[in-house]
Amino acid sequence: MSHKPYSKDVCPPSHSFALDNIIRRWFQNPGKIVGEYIRPGDTVIDLGCGPGFFTMDMARMVEDSGMVYSVDLQTQMLEKVKKKAHKLGLADRIRFHECAEDTIGLDPDVKADFILAYYMVHEVPDPVSFLGEVKQLLKAGGRFLLVEPVFHVSRAAFEALEQTVRTLGFSVQETPAKKGGRCLLLSAG
Numbered sequence: 222m223s224h225k226p227y228s229k230d231v232c233p234p235s236h237s238f239a240l241d242n243i244i245r246r247w248f249q250n251p252g253k254i255v256g257e258y259i260r261p262g263d264t265v266i267d268l269g270c271g272p273g274f275f276t277m278d279m280a281r282m283v284e285d286s287g288m289v290y291s292v293d294l295q296t297q298m299l300e301k302v303k304k305k306a307h308k309l310g311l312a313d314r315i316r317f318h319e320c321a322e323d324t325i326g327l328d329p330d331v332k333a334d335f336i337l338a339y340y341m342v343h344e345v346p347d348p349v350s351f352l353g354e355v356k357q358l359l360k361a362g363g364r365f366l367l368v369e370p371v372f373h374v375s376r377a378a379f380e381a382l383e384q385t386v387r388t389l390g391f392s393v394q395e396t397p398a399k400k401g402g403r404c405l406l407l408s409a410g
Contacts, residue, residue: 251278254400255337258364262286263334266358268325269293269341273302279337280311290333292318292325322346325354332360339368340402342382352389356409365391365407368400379403 255275259265261284267276270291280289291302299317306312320326323346336355345351359365367386369379383393383405391407398404 248401251275252282254339254368255279255335255366256282258335258366258406259283260287260334264288264290264332264360266290266292266327266331266333266336268336268338268355269344270302271298273305275337275339276302276315277305277309277311280306280314283314285314287314289315290318290327290331291315292320292327294320294322323350325351325358327358329357331358332363333358334360334363336363336365337368338365340370340373342367343369343374343378348382349385349389352386352391356389356391359409361409363409364394365409366397366400367405367407368402369404370402374403376403 251274255278259279259282261282263283264287265279265283267273267279267289270276270293273291276289276291280287283289291299291306293299293302296319299319302315303312303317306315318327336359338355342348342351355365367382369382374382386405386407387393390410392410394406394408396404397406
C-alpha cells in the first residue's frame with residue numbers, strides 16, 4: 222500500500238446505522254472478534270471507532286480498572302459514541318479522541334495492551350506513517366488486530382500490507398480466521 226491522497230472516503234455519520242446494528246452483530250460479533258485478546262484492566266485503542274460498535278463491548282471487557290481510547294476522525298461519530306457510552310454507564314472507562322487525517326495524535330505516554338483497526342487502514346492517506354504510529358502506541362507484549370474488508374482490499378494489496386507491517390518491525394502472531402475479513406494479529410517486535 223502506498224501513500225495516496227486523502228479523499229475523506231469514510232462512512233459519514235448519517236450512515237452510521239450501517240456500522241452498528243443487530244444484523245452486523247450477527248455476522249461480526251465484537252465479543253467473538255476481540256474477546257480473546259482483551260482482559261480486565263487492559264488499555265485498549267479502537268482506531269476508526271465509528272459509532273462505537275466495538276468500543277462498547279471492549280469497555281465492558283476491560284471493566285472498571287481498564288480504559289478504552291475511542292479514536293475517530295469525525296466529531297459526529299465520537300458524539301454518537303459518547304451518547305451511547307453515557308446511556309450504557311460506560312463513559313468513565315472510555316476516552317474519546319478526535320484524530321487528524323494524518324496522525325492518530327494520542328499522547329505518546331499512552332501504551333496499549335490491545336489495538337484494533339477494523340476495516341479502516343485502507344482509508345488512511347499514509348498507511349506506513351499510520352502503522353508506525355500504531356507501533357509506538359503498542360505496549361511491549363501488546364497485540365494489534367488489523368482487519369481489512371475483502372470487498373475493498375484485494376489479496377495482493379493485503380499481502381503488500383503484510384510486508385509493510387513486517388518491514389516496520391511488527392511480528393505476525395497469526396492470521397486469525399472468522400474475524401470478518403483479511404486479518405493479521407500483530408505484536409511490536
